[in-house]
Structures are given as C-alpha cells and as structure tokens.
Amino acid sequence: MKFNSETLADLFYRGGSIVLFILLWQLGCSSGFLPMTFVASPLSIVETLWQYLKDGSLYKHASVSVLRAFYGFILAALVAVPLGFMLGGWFKNFERVFNPLLVFLGQFNPFALFSVFLLLFGIGEFSKVAMIFWVAIWPILLNATLGVKSVEPNLIKLARSMGMGKIGLLLKIVIPSSSAFLFSGLRMAAGTAFFMLIPAEMMGASRGLGWLIINAQINYQIPKLYAGTTIIVLFGLLIDKLFRIFEKGLVNWKEAQVI
Amino acid sequence: MREIELTGESFGADPNRSLTLPKANKLPAKEIKGFRDRIMSWYGIIAFLLLWQMAPYLGLADGRFIPPLSTVLADAFKLVANGQIFIHAATSCQRVLLGLLAAIVVAIPSAVVLAGWFPRFTKFMSPLLALLGNINPFALFPLFILLFGVGELAKFAIIFWSSLFPILNTTIGGVQNIDPILLKTARSMGASKGVIFQKVVLPGALPSIFTGLRMGATTAFLFLIAAEMLSASAGMGWLIHNSSMNNYIPRIYVGVVGIALLGMLMSLLLNKLENFFLDFKEEVKLD
Incomplete structure (x- = not known):
C-alpha cells in the first residue's frame, strides 16, 4: 500500500473522530472528571479484554453468542426476504391481507414477549434464537417491501413495454433496483441480532457475551461491563463492515454522489 | 373515416352527456370496491385472532401458556x-x-x-x-x-x-x-x-x-x-x-x-x- 496524503486523509476521516473520542474519554477518566465508579477508562477496558483473550474466555463466550445471533438472523432472512418481495408488489391482495397483521405483530415488543417465549420454549437455546429471530425479521421485511415499492416505475413500464415476463422483471429490474434497500435491511437485522444478545442471554444463559455483561452488571464489575459491551459493539461493526463490502460488490450500478 | 367523424360529432355536440354518463355508472362500483378493500385489510388480523382463540381448544397450544x-x-x-x-x-x-x-x-x-x-x-x-x-x-x-x-x-x-x-x-x-x-x-x-x-x-x-x-x-x-x-x-x-x-x-x-x-x-x-x-x-x- 502506498502511503500518500490521500490514504492519510482517508484514515483521518475513517478513524479520526473515534480516536479523538477515546482520547477525551481516557483524559476525562484519568483527570477524575468522569467518576471511576461508573465510567471505566479505555485503558482498563483494554486490560480486561486482554485478560479475557489470554484465558480463552473471550473465544468461549463469543463463539456461543455468534452462533446464536447467526441462527436467529438466518432464520429471519429466510422468512422475511421472500415475504417482503411478495408484499412489496407481487401480490397486491396478499399485501392488503397480511400487511395490517404484520404491522400489528411487528409492534410486539421482544422484551414483553420475553416472558411468553420463556413460557413456550423454556430457558434453552431455542428461546434465545426465537428472540433474536423476532427482532431480526422486521428490518428485513420492512426494507424488502420498501425496496420493491421504490423501484423506478419508468423502468418497470419500459421493461414491460418491451415484452419482459414476470420472472425477467424480477431478476433484471426488481432485484437489482431494490438490492440497496434489501442489503441495508439485512445489515440492520444483523446489527439488531447482535444487539438483542444481551436481553436474549438474560433468560438463563450460562455462557455468551450477553451473559458476560449481565453477570458484570449484577456483580457491579464496571470494567467487565464495558469490556463486554465493547466486544458486542466491535462484532456489530465487523458485521456491518462485511455487509457493506458485500453491498459494494453487488450493488455496483449506482452512481456515487457528490453534494 | 366515418368513425372519426362520429366521435368528433358526439364530442362537439353534447359534452355534458359524455361526461355524466360514465360517472353515473361508475360510482356504485367504486363504492363496492372501496368497501371490499377496507374489509380485505382486516382478513389477516381476523384470521390471526380466530386462530388464537381456537388454538388451545384444538390442542395446537397449551392453554395455560397461550390462553384463548x-x-x-x-x-x-x-x-x-x-x-x-x-x-x-x-x-x-x-x-x-x-x-x-x-x-x-x-x-x-x-x-x-x-x-x-x-x-x-x-x-x-x-x-x-x-x-x-x-x-x-x-x-x-x-x-x-x-x-x-x-x-x-x-x-x-x-x-x-x-x-x-x-x-x-x-x-x-x-x-x-x-x-x-x-x-x-x-x-x-x-x-x-x-x-x-x-x-x-x-x-x-x-x-x-x-x-x-x-x-x-x-x-x-x-x-x-x-x-x-x-x-x-x-x-x-x-x-x-x-x-x-x-x-x-x-x-x-x-x-x-x-x-x-x-x-x-x-x-x-x-x-x-x-x-x-x-x-x-x-x-x-x-x-
């Protein structure tokens, strides 16, 4: 990699604000401006993380959590993507019948359903996956529907006037134009899946990142609490980044914009 | 040629007639369609609620955990x-x-x-x-x-x-x-x-x-x-x-x-x- 002024500027834009934020945070902690009793300093968080990494507990907890989030997310995507496409424009009547119900169900609060899932599925693995599934399904559904609805009408009229069939319309027009929405929906859902790890693992888990945080919270180990949160945030960002890379590779027809 | 003349004639002759006639025909049909549309958006929810009510009786769900x-x-x-x-x-x-x-x-x-x-x-x-x-x-x-x-x-x-x-x-x-x-x-x-x-x-x-x-x-x-x-x-x-x-x-x-x-x-x-x-x-x- 050539290290010229351009990559430097890029680096500055990418990480500058975060570095500044962490520096201010550390400064606030070590100067005593932020009370140590409930704000852990970045250094102590790194120290805790290093400890976790060394004794292998990080791998143990992360692997369990990632798998849970993955199962929930995959299940949600398998259900929501086809459903969203159908709702978005294929079957208008289908949408009319199901949309109100889905809007209604979408408002069912996962924390409120927490008790219900516990009753139905017990405290095993399935109830945690069910909770993650429940929160991951809505962003995908919403965005898939929105994506199909936001397809430029002229493109559809043009394709149809040239005698394109329904399958061709789906493959050549609808999927490419709605892919940006679809990907942002999947990205959001993956983020939410990680997000819900904490409440999902509150229901009687003995391992996992969410459990780590809950345990630290109950035992009032503030640096551990922050360390657990940091890992989840990092995983969330990593997933986000992966999705963005995919998105860039697949949704490459859109022109970049300069304001 | 005759057709064009005819449409031109009817268009010029009585604009009110051509305007009022389809309107009188359309209104009830439109109303029925609107009513059907409104009903339609409730089908899904009604089906869900019915299923909820019936599930414990049909043995699909445990009535203690999912009460009707x-x-x-x-x-x-x-x-x-x-x-x-x-x-x-x-x-x-x-x-x-x-x-x-x-x-x-x-x-x-x-x-x-x-x-x-x-x-x-x-x-x-x-x-x-x-x-x-x-x-x-x-x-x-x-x-x-x-x-x-x-x-x-x-x-x-x-x-x-x-x-x-x-x-x-x-x-x-x-x-x-x-x-x-x-x-x-x-x-x-x-x-x-x-x-x-x-x-x-x-x-x-x-x-x-x-x-x-x-x-x-x-x-x-x-x-x-x-x-x-x-x-x-x-x-x-x-x-x-x-x-x-x-x-x-x-x-x-x-x-x-x-x-x-x-x-x-x-x-x-x-x-x-x-x-x-x-x-x-x-x-x-x-x-």
Whole structure:
C-alpha cells in the first residue's frame, strides 16, 4: 500500500473522530472528571479484554453468542426476504391481507414477549434464537417491501413495454433496483441480532457475551461491563463492515454522489 | 373515416352527456370496491385472532401458556372497567412521546445541518456516530441509573438515547443519498443553496427522515418496556413485568397486545404525516 496524503486523509476521516473520542474519554477518566465508579477508562477496558483473550474466555463466550445471533438472523432472512418481495408488489391482495397483521405483530415488543417465549420454549437455546429471530425479521421485511415499492416505475413500464415476463422483471429490474434497500435491511437485522444478545442471554444463559455483561452488571464489575459491551459493539461493526463490502460488490450500478 | 367523424360529432355536440354518463355508472362500483378493500385489510388480523382463540381448544397450544383470546379479553375488560389500563397507557405514552420528541428536536435539525452544510465534518464524525448508535442502551442501563437515579429522568434518558441515533443516522444518510441528478439539475438551472435545500434536499431526504422516525419510534417503545421493567410503579412495561412475576399469564398478553396497539397508533399517525408530506411520490404497480 502506498502511503500518500490521500490514504492519510482517508484514515483521518475513517478513524479520526473515534480516536479523538477515546482520547477525551481516557483524559476525562484519568483527570477524575468522569467518576471511576461508573465510567471505566479505555485503558482498563483494554486490560480486561486482554485478560479475557489470554484465558480463552473471550473465544468461549463469543463463539456461543455468534452462533446464536447467526441462527436467529438466518432464520429471519429466510422468512422475511421472500415475504417482503411478495408484499412489496407481487401480490397486491396478499399485501392488503397480511400487511395490517404484520404491522400489528411487528409492534410486539421482544422484551414483553420475553416472558411468553420463556413460557413456550423454556430457558434453552431455542428461546434465545426465537428472540433474536423476532427482532431480526422486521428490518428485513420492512426494507424488502420498501425496496420493491421504490423501484423506478419508468423502468418497470419500459421493461414491460418491451415484452419482459414476470420472472425477467424480477431478476433484471426488481432485484437489482431494490438490492440497496434489501442489503441495508439485512445489515440492520444483523446489527439488531447482535444487539438483542444481551436481553436474549438474560433468560438463563450460562455462557455468551450477553451473559458476560449481565453477570458484570449484577456483580457491579464496571470494567467487565464495558469490556463486554465493547466486544458486542466491535462484532456489530465487523458485521456491518462485511455487509457493506458485500453491498459494494453487488450493488455496483449506482452512481456515487457528490453534494 | 366515418368513425372519426362520429366521435368528433358526439364530442362537439353534447359534452355534458359524455361526461355524466360514465360517472353515473361508475360510482356504485367504486363504492363496492372501496368497501371490499377496507374489509380485505382486516382478513389477516381476523384470521390471526380466530386462530388464537381456537388454538388451545384444538390442542395446537397449551392453554395455560397461550390462553384463548376470550380469557385475555375478559382480563383486558376488567382492567378497562376499573380504569387501571388507562393509567398505565397514559404513563407509557407520556414517557415515549417526551423522549421521542426530544430526540426529534435534537436529531433532525442537526442531521440536516451536518449533512447539508458540513459534508466534510459529517464524514469525519459519521464513524463515531455509527459507533455510538451501535452501543447497546441495555448495557448503559446501570450507567443511566447511576447518573439519573431510578426516577423519570433515567427513563427519559434511555428513551432519548435509544431513539436519537436511528433518527440522526438515517436523516444523515437520507441527505447524503439524494439523487445526484436532481442536485446537478437544480444547480445547472442556477438554483441558489437555499433553494436547493428547500426544493431538493429537504423533499429528497423526507422519505429517509420518516424511515428514521419510524425506527426511532420503534426503538423508543422497545426500550420503554425495558426501562419500565427496570424500575417503575406504573406503565405498560410494569404491567407485564408485574404479571409475569405473579405468574398471571392472561395479563401478560393484555400488556403485550396493549403495547402493540399503542405502537400501531403511533405508526398510523406517522403514516398519516408521511402521506401528507410525501404526496409527490408515485406508487409502483407490478401486476
């Protein structure tokens, strides 16, 4: 990699604000401006993380959590993507019948359903996956529907006037134009899946990142609490980044914009 | 040739006749269609509710864990009759609205100003904003309690914080994702910055702003329940928490459905607002 002024500027834009934020945070902690009793300093968080990494507990907890989030997310995507496409424009009547119900169900609060899932599925693995599934399904559904609805009408009229069939319309027009929405929906859902790890693992888990945080919270180990949160945030960002890379590779027809 | 003459003749001869005739035929059919449409949007919900009522009797679900709808409704009616549900609903609504309004007032103007006027600063700040938006408010609960106590202020802070970032980040994205052709067209026609902002940027970003609002409202409701489960003496979240602690299962469902209805009311209001503001977008029809 050539290290010229351009990559430097890029680096500055990418990480500058975060570095500044962490520096201010550390400064606030070590100067005593932020009370140590409930704000852990970045250094102590790194120290805790290093400890976790060394004794292998990080791998143990992360692997369990990632798998849970993955199962929930995959299940949600398998259900929501086809459903969203159908709702978005294929079957208008289908949408009319199901949309109100889905809007209604979408408002069912996962924390409120927490008790219900516990009753139905017990405290095993399935109830945690069910909770993650429940929160991951809505962003995908919403965005898939929105994506199909936001397809430029002229493109559809043009394709149809040239005698394109329904399958061709789906493959050549609808999927490419709605892919940006679809990907942002999947990205959001993956983020939410990680997000819900904490409440999902509150229901009687003995391992996992969410459990780590809950345990630290109950035992009032503030640096551990922050360390657990940091890992989840990092995983969330990593997933986000992966999705963005995919998105860039697949949704490459859109022109970049300069304001 | 004769046909053209004929249509021309009838068109010129009596314009009123050709106008009134189809109108008289169309009206009842249109009315029936409208009625059918309205009924149609209820089919799904009615089917779901029927299934809920029948499931315990048909052996599809355990009646102790999923009580039939009638049991839940009976309990809901009891709560309505003694007025308790209104206290809980009003308390929850007040909390959500306060937090959400504060988040809107802070997020939308700052996002539009940031993305519209300071694109470089926004580019600099956006990783940090994304990072902060990614921090789980759940993990910050102990922090909020330590900072603000267990009173109303902590709940307000949780709801504000959790709904702030969806609105902020989506609005920034909306302003950044405005079709460049529109901007170029406006600029090439000599529109000033103010006009571009008013006529292109704001309408162009409105769909995203509404998406952000919807996300923010959803998150606000999400964390309202979490916040009320934490420490409260009233509110829908407290209702669920309390019934779940006392193993009073029908009331859990009353709370769940009640929150869903409140959330639906909120999204209905947002839809009305969106339709009011976004009347320039054409609907897509695929079939």
